[in-house]
Amino acid sequence: MESSPESGLLSHLQNSLSELGWPGLLAILVGSCIVTRILTGIWSNGPKVEEGQPRLVRTTPYWFPWLGHGLSFVWNHVRLISKARDSMGEPVVGIKLGGTKHSVLVSPSMAKSALSSRNTSSTAMINYALKTVFGDRGPVQELSATNPHLLQLLHHNIPNLFSREPYVTEISNAVCRLIERETPNLVTFNWSPVDQTPWERTCDVELLEGTDKPTCETNLFALIRNHLGHITTTTLMGYAVLENFPNLLPDLWKLDDQFVPLSMGLPRWVLPGTSAASVARARVLDTLTVYQQAFVAWDDGTDPGVKFRDLDDISEPIKERARALKAAGLSPSASAPAHLSLLWAMNANSPNIVFWLLLHLYTNPALLADIRIEIAPFAKAHRPTPAETGFPFLEAARIALDTDNLLESCPLLRASVSETLRLDLAALSFRTLTADLTVTESPEDAALAGRSHPLTYLIPEGESILVPHGVLHTDPSHFSNPTQFDPLRFIQTDPETGKLRAARDTISPFGAGVSACKGRVFAEREILSYTAAIISLWDLQPAGGGRVWKIPGHKQSSAAYLPKKDVRVRLTARV
Numbered sequence: 001m002e003s004s005p006e007s008g009l010l011s012h013l014q015n016s017l018s019e020l021g022w023p024g025l026l027a028i029l030v031g032s033c034i035v036t037r038i039l040t041g042i043w044s045n046g047p048k049v050e051e052g053q054p055r056l057v058r059t060t061p062y063w064f065p066w067l068g069h070g071l072s073f074v075w076n077h078v079r080l081i082s083k084a085r086d087s088m089g090e091p092v093v094g095i096k097l098g099g100t101k102h103s104v105l106v107s108p109s110m111a112k113s114a115l116s117s118r119n120t121s122s123t124a125m126i127n128y129a130l131k132t133v134f135g136d137r138g139p140v141q142e143l144s145a146t147n148p149h150l151l152q153l154l155h156h157n158i159p160n161l162f163s164r165e166p167y168v169t170e171i172s173n174a175v176c177r178l179i180e181r182e183t184p185n186l187v188t189f190n191w192s193p194v195d196q197t198p199w200e201r202t203c204d205v206e207l208l209e210g211t212d213k214p215t216c217e218t219n220l221f222a223l224i225r226n227h228l229g230h231i232t233t234t235t236l237m238g239y240a241v242l243e244n245f246p247n248l249l250p251d252l253w254k255l256d257d258q259f260v261p262l263s264m265g266l267p268r269w270v271l272p273g274t275s276a277a278s279v280a281r282a283r284v285l286d287t288l289t290v291y292q293q294a295f296v297a298w299d300d301g302t303d304p305g306v307k308f309r310d311l312d313d314i315s316e317p318i319k320e321r322a323r324a325l326k327a328a329g330l331s332p333s334a335s336a337p338a339h340l341s342l343l344w345a346m347n348a349n350s351p352n353i354v355f356w357l358l359l360h361l362y363t364n365p366a367l368l369a370d371i372r373i374e375i376a377p378f379a380k381a382h383r384p385t386p387a388e389t390g391f392p393f394l395e396a397a398r399i400a401l402d403t404d405n406l407l408e409s410c411p412l413l414r415a416s417v418s419e420t421l422r423l424d425l426a427a428l429s430f431r432t433l434t435a436d437l438t439v440t441e442s443p444e445d446a447a448l449a450g451r452s453h454p455l456t457y458l459i460p461e462g463e464s465i466l467v468p469h470g471v472l473h474t475d476p477s478h479f480s481n482p483t484q485f486d487p488l489r490f491i492q493t494d495p496e497t498g499k500l501r502a503a504r505d506t507i508s509p510f511g512a513g514v515s516a517c518k519g520r521v522f523a524e525r526e527i528l529s530y531t532a533a534i535i536s537l538w539d540l541q542p543a544g545g546g547r548v549w550k551i552p553g554h555k556q557s558s559a560a561y562l563p564k565k566d567v568r569v570r571l572t573a574r575v
C-alpha cells in the first residue's frame with residue numbers, strides 16, 4: 001500500500017522522536033520554554049506609545065508555549081495577576097491562557113467602566129462553561145447562533161427576575177420562613193442516620209453525652225453547605241426535587257469541588273479528580289431531565305408522574321426558564337445543562353461565604369457579642385417550655401427573623417458579610433468585546449498607583465477582557481492591611497441622620513454590568529437571615545472543646561473559595 005505524504009511525515013517524526021529518547025525530548029521542552037520566555041520578555045516591552053494616543057495592552061512574559069500563564073492561573077490567579085500588575089506597573093496587563101490573550105483590568109475605575117460598557121458580552125464565557133462544566137453537548141450553546149433573542153431571555157431577562165419585584169420579595173420571604181423552620185434542626189441530635197435530616201447524614205455528627213445543653217461534634221463546612229443548599233434549592237426549585245432525589249446536592253458538591261479542573265476542558269484521564277465529578281454530573285443531569293419532563297407535563301395540565309405531584313411551589317423565575325427551554329424546542333435532556341448551570345449558581349457561593357463568615361465571627365468573640373446585641377431585636381430565638389406547650393418534653397427552639405431590619409438596621413452584621421465577600425471570594429468577570437473599547441483610569445486610581453496622569457488603553461473588538469475581583473479587593477493601594485478581617489472598613493456615618501450604615505461601593509463581589517450576578521439581592525438577604533439565625537441559636541467551639549481554631553487555607557474555585565480542609569467543630573444549642 002502506498003503511503004500519503006502526511007503519514008510519511010508522521011512516521012518520520014515518530015522515528016526522530018524515538019531516536020531522541022526522553023533526555024532529548026526534555027531538552028527540546030526546556031529549550032522551547034527558555035526561547036518562549038526570552039521572546040515574550042522582549043515583546044512585553046510593547047510598541048512605542050505615540051503622544052496623545054491610547055496604549056495597547058502589553059502581555060506579561062511567560063514560559064510555556066501556547067499554555068501561556070494557564071498553569072499559574074488555575075493554581076492561584078490572584079497571585080499571578082497581582083505579581084503581573086506589580087511587575088508591569090500598568091492598570092491593564094495582558095495574560096495568555098491556552099493561546100488566547102486576555103486584557104486584565106486591575107484598576108477599579110477601569111474595571112467599572114469596562115463592565116458597564118454595552119460593547120461587552122458574556123455569551124462566549126457562558127457557552128464555554130456550559131460545554132466544559134455543565135455537560136451541554138451543543139443544543140443550549142447553539143442558541144447564540146440560531147435564536148439570540150431566546151438566549152437573551154434564558155441567560156439574562158429571566159434570571160434577572162430573581163432581583164426584580166414582586167419575585168425578589170416572594171423568594172426572600174420564602175427563604176426566610178424556611179430558615180426559621182430549619183435552622184433549629186441544623187442538627188437533630190439523633191444517633192441513627194435513619195432519623196437524621198438529609199443534611200446531617202454526610203457530616204459525621206457525633207453526639208456528646210453528659211453536657212448541660214444538647215451538644216455534638218461535626219464537620220462545619222459540610223453541614224453548612226448541605227443545610228443552606230437544601231434551603232436555597234427547596235426555595236427556588238420546589239420541595240419535590242430534593243425529597244425525591246436526595247443525592248442531588250452531594251453530586252452537585254462533587255462537581256463544584258472540581259470546577260476549576262473541569263473548566264480547563266482537558267480529557268478526564270489528564271486530571272483524575274474530574275472522573276468522579278463527570279459521573280456525578282451525569283447523575284445530576286438525569287435528575288434534571290426528569291425535573292424538566294415533569295414540569296412540562298404539569299404545566300400542560302397532564303400527569304407529571306408519581307415523583308412530582310405538585311410543582312406549584314417552584315419559584316416563578318425557574319418556572320419561566322423551564323417554559324423558555326421548552327419554547328426553544330429543547331428536549332428535557334437537552335434542557336438539563338441549563339437547569340444545572342442555575343442550580344450550581346444558586347448554591348456555589350452562598351454556603352462558602354456563610355462558612356467563612358461564621359469562622360470570622362466565632363474566632364472573634366468581641367465582634368460576635370456586638371453582632372448578637374445588634375441583631376437581637378430582629379432575630380428572636382426562644383425554646384417553648386413544657387408549661388407553655390402542654391407537652392411533657394422540650395420542644396425544638398424557635399426563631400423569628402425580620403429580614404428588612406437585618407438589612408437596614410444591622411450595619412455591623414452587613415459589614416461583616418461585605419468583609420467576608422472581600423476576603424474569601426475571588427470572582428472573575430470574563431467578557432468578549434463586540435466593538436473596540438477605549439478605557440481610561442480615574443485620576444484617583446492613577447495617583448494611588450503613583451502615576452502622575454491617568455493612562456488610556458485601546459482594546460480591539462473581538463478580544464477578551466477579564467476583571468479579577470479578588471485582585472482588586474486585596475490591592476494594598478486601595479485597602480489598608482488587605483489581608484486583615486476588619487468589617488469597620490465598610491462602616492460609614494450617614495451625614496444626614498448620623499446613623500451608622502454599611503457601604504459596599506468599594507467592592508464588586510457579584511460582578512457588574514448586564515452580566516452581573518442575577519441572584520445578588522436574594523443572596524445577600526439569605527446570607528444575612530441565615531447567619532443571624534445560626535449565631536442566635538448555636539454556639540461553636542473547636543472540636544475537643546479547646547479555644548484554638550485551625551483555620552483552613554483557601555482552595556481556588558469559581559468565585560467563593562472552598563476550604564482546603566473541613567473544620568471539625570463542637571456545636572451546642574444556645575436556647
Ligand code: HEM
Binds near residue numbers: 516
Ligand atoms: C454569595 C453569593 C453569590 C455570589 C458571591 C455570586 C457571584 C456571582 C458572580 C461573580 C457572577 C459572575 C458575574 C460577572 O460575570 O460579572 C455570578 C453570576 C451569576 N449568578 Fe451569582 N453569586 C451568588 C449567589 C447567587 C444566587 C443565590 C443565584 C441565584 C438565585 C445566583 C445566580 C447567578 C446567575 C444566574 C449568574 C449568571 C449571570 C450571567 O452570566 O449573566 N448567584 N454570580
